[in-house]
Amino acid sequence: MRIQDLKTLGALKERGYKSKSIKDELRENLISKIMSKENVFTGVHGYENTVIPELERAILSRHNINLLGLRGQAKTRLARLMVNLLDEYIPVVEGSEINDDPLNPISRFAVETIREKGDKTPIFWLHRNDRFAEKLATPDVTVADIIGDVDPIKAANLKLSYADDRVIHYGMIPRANRCIFVINELPDLQARIQVALFNILQEGDIQIRGFKLRLPLDIQFVFTANPEDYTNRGSIVTPLKDRIGSQILTHYPEDIETAKTITQQEANKNNSQKEFIQVPELAKDLLEQIVFEARESEYIDAKSGVSARLSITAFENLLSTAERRALISGDEKTMIRLSDFDGIIPAITGKVELVYEGEQEGAEVVAEKLIKNAIKTLFPTYFPEIKKLEKQETETPYDDIISWFFNADDDFELLDEFAELQYKNELDKVQPLDDFLVKYQPNMNTADAYFVKEFILWALAEFKKLSKFRFAEGTQFKDPYGNFIAGL
Secondary structure, three states, X not given: OOHHHOOEHHHHHHHOOOOOOHHHHHHHHHHHHHHOOOOOOOOOOOOOOOHHHHHHHHHHOOOOEEEEOOOOOOHHHHHHXXXXXXXXXXXXXXXXXOOOEOOEOOOHHHHHHHHHHHHHOEEEEEEHHHOEEEEEOOOOOOHHHHOEEXXXXXXXXXOOOOOOHHHEEEOHHHHOOXXXXXXXXXXXXXXXXXXXXXXXXXXXXXXXXXXXXXXXXOOEEEEEEOHHHHHHOOOOOHHHHHHOOXXXXXXXXXXXXXXXXXXXXXXXXXXXXXXXXXXXXXHHHHHHHHHHHHHHOOOEOOOOOOOOHHHHHHHHHHHHHHHHHHHHHOOOOEEOOHHHHHHHHHHHHOOOOEOHHHHHHOXXXXXXXXXXXXXXXXXXXXXXXXXXXXXXXOOOOOHHHHHHHHHOOOOEEEEOOOOHHHHHHHHHOOHHHHHHHHHHOOOOOHHXXXXXXXXXXXXXXXXXXXXXXXXXXXXXXXXOOHHHHOOO
């Protein structure tokens, strides 16, 4: 017989069920999973040697936890994944507002019900997925919302005096008894509301209006906070901070491979996009490098951070840009082009906070600079470095490519409306690009070659070896001295 088929307190006692606190549940189940080498925090990448060990130590210590980090660092996701460490089902006194344990009741309702019905007290089983409560701290949150208040309607219906504790309407925290309770953006919670949490965290009692109830609530608190909020909008009051057992610092991905894994996991890709849009690995690397550049940019507020959501939404925009282009040109299949990266600019401008210098430049200009900087940063990891100052007679690996543009009769243009075959044919005209790839990237995936060719041209333009001009219909490349020779 499954334990969740037991329906009364007597049956529960017969089965020999023993109660335990939520912190003991988390601790014991974590120990079991660690011993069996099971990953608890699946889908969270880059924290294997930093955040997750600290979080596991906090759970083993039975601590309430504060996850401190910038936006888009998986703080809430970590909190939600802690539900997997709870027992699958726990018994609750039927009708209890605060999930009373039948073997250890704390509310007046549960105590009186068990006194009256004894072993026949009905119980129900609460699944672990229902044992997670979350509240976003906003300026309009009140003590009544999170702790409780006197309910005059209940008093009138039950014909009770306001002095009777049965007139209390419990708030979110008491109703989350025996659950994980998350308060997001804790510094945004007004100081007087934070003060109301003191006794719940330490002494286990709650105070509502004139009542002082000794309710030893059994709650695993997880708070999230952003360091930016400490200065911009509020702070965590010191006594509350003192009552939180462990503060854990989160961070952004430290390398491109981890960032790529997160983006590919989280991006909302339509099935049709998966089928006919090919995304070269270099394009994925470039997308993540743009985000890394943003986090280091002098134009972007580092204190505000650059969320991982930037790369996710940018990738979605990149796919949609290629999809729209293919629909217009009538291609059944297409590949990401470097010119498609213009389509991610709206995703960048909406996700970054600019400092004064950035505002002066303009959000779109800053976004374009991030793309250019990412190309310059990534290029030397694939091909020989282009030195800024070289003697004219010095030979470089790029001489043949540059010479081709110098001797070209017509302007070389990659139009946005080019169908896939036109695009490839145009790049194939620059024969030195093929020779260059064979020499420096002999194992390059043939399918990715055309994106890489365009990448080389953009990089040469950024390093001033070619000139690049973006116009409404596409992009034009020519040798850097062409304008001077033409007398322009």
